[in-house]
Amino acid sequence: MRYKVSLNIAGRIHTTTVEAGSLEQAKRTALSRNPSGRVIKASWDY
Numbered sequence: 537m538r539y540k541v542s543l544n545i546a547g548r549i550h551t552t553t554v555e556a557g558s559l560e561q562a563k564r565t566a567l568s569r570n571p572s573g574r575v576i577k578a579s580w581d582y
Contacts, residue, residue, distance in 0.1 A: 543573035
């Protein structure tokens, strides 16, 4: 499933699209791509 994850990186909001099996896995994947970020929002995307 595809998820849209919003991250706060250095005071700016960045949105990334991730394919993962669950919401928690999508958050972990987004954070592994951007280790200095903080997850703000995550939701599934069409």
